[in-house]
Amino acid sequence: MVSGCKIGLSILSSDLANLGAECVQMLDSGADYLHLDVMDRHFVPYITFGHPVVESLRKQLGQDPFFDMHMMVSRPEQWVKSKVVAGANQYTYHLEATESPGALIKDIRENGMKVGLAIKPGTTVEYLAPWANQIDMALVMTVEPGFGGQKFMEGMMPKVHWLRTQFPTLDIEADGGVGPDTVHKCAEAGANMIVSGSAIMSEAPRAVINLLRNVCSEAFP
Numbered sequence: 001m002v003s004g005c006k007i008g009l010s011i012l013s014s015d016l017a018n019l020g021a022e023c024v025q026m027l028d029s030g031a032d033y034l035h036l037d038v039m040d041r042h043f044v045p046y047i048t049f050g051h052p053v054v055e056s057l058r059k060q061l062g063q064d065p066f067f068d069m070h071m072m073v074s075r076p077e078q079w080v081k082s083k084v085v086a087g088a089n090q091y092t093y094h095l096e097a098t099e100s101p102g103a104l105i106k107d108i109r110e111n112g113m114k115v116g117l118a119i120k121p122g123t124t125v126e127y128l129a130p131w132a133n134q135i136d137m138a139l140v141m142t143v144e145p146g147f148g149g150q151k152f153m154e155g156m157m158p159k160v161h162w163l164r165t166q167f168p169t170l171d172i173e174a175d176g177g178v179g180p181d182t183v184h185k186c187a188e189a190g191a192n193m194i195v196s197g198s199a200i201m202s203e204a205p206r207a208v209i210n211l212l213r214n215v216c217s218e219a220f221p
């Protein structure tokens with residue numbers, strides 16, 4: 001079975017000028033892991049941060065927190081080494097961004113990180129199938145990658161359901177527009193890793209995180 005329900009905080013909606021303290025607060029509020037959205041203004045039209053920020057976060061937060069790197073970048077091969085040095089735990093790259101997914105899976109593993117493979121809303125989920133037994137997690141984008149606070153794309157749920165049916169033990173992550181009103185759709189479809197940014201960065205993060213986890217856990221007893 002899957003490794004239980006996990007709630008990941010997307011830091012994209014954080015006060016990036018106060019990122020370390022915000023991450024501490026969110027982890028203290030119950031977030032299971034940090035989902036770090038890296039953008040290169042090429043694969044997506046926006047730019048966020050790179051390994052120096054990851055390195056500073058790791059230094060401030062210590063070795064425990066799990067850093068799930070969501071690499072919204074072209075040629076993801078180029079950043080593997082720097083991210084592991086910076087302290088990343090999982091390297092999630094986009095299938096649309098590389099010609100050689102298999103070689104990249106091998107390189108990520110040889111560098112000691114877990115492997116995530118992401119698909120954009122316009123990508124057919126079956127394209128993930130050849131790699132699904134070699135990765136640790138599949139990320140189904142439920143918004144167009146690029147920024148936080150967008151509307152949840154319910155039409156992506158059949159992709160999650162297809163993956164859960166075909167690969168019962170695979171971690172499946174839903175990312176984008178997930179909050180109290182939409183998490184049940186993700187969980188019912190089969191997602192066990194829930195990324196949320198703007199919904200958690202509210203006035204009651206602990207309550208929102210608990211709600212997300214409770215709804216998700218009901219689907220994965």
Ligand SMILES: O=C(CO)[C@@H](O)[C@H](O)COP(=O)(O)O
Nearest residue numbers: 145146148149176177197198
């Ligand atoms: O990768 C992305 C956006 O490109 C996501 O991680 C979002 O940043 C999640 O934020 P919310 O949609 O939950 O506000």
Ligand SMILES: [Fe+2]
Nearest residue numbers: 010037070175
């Ligand atoms: Fe993300």
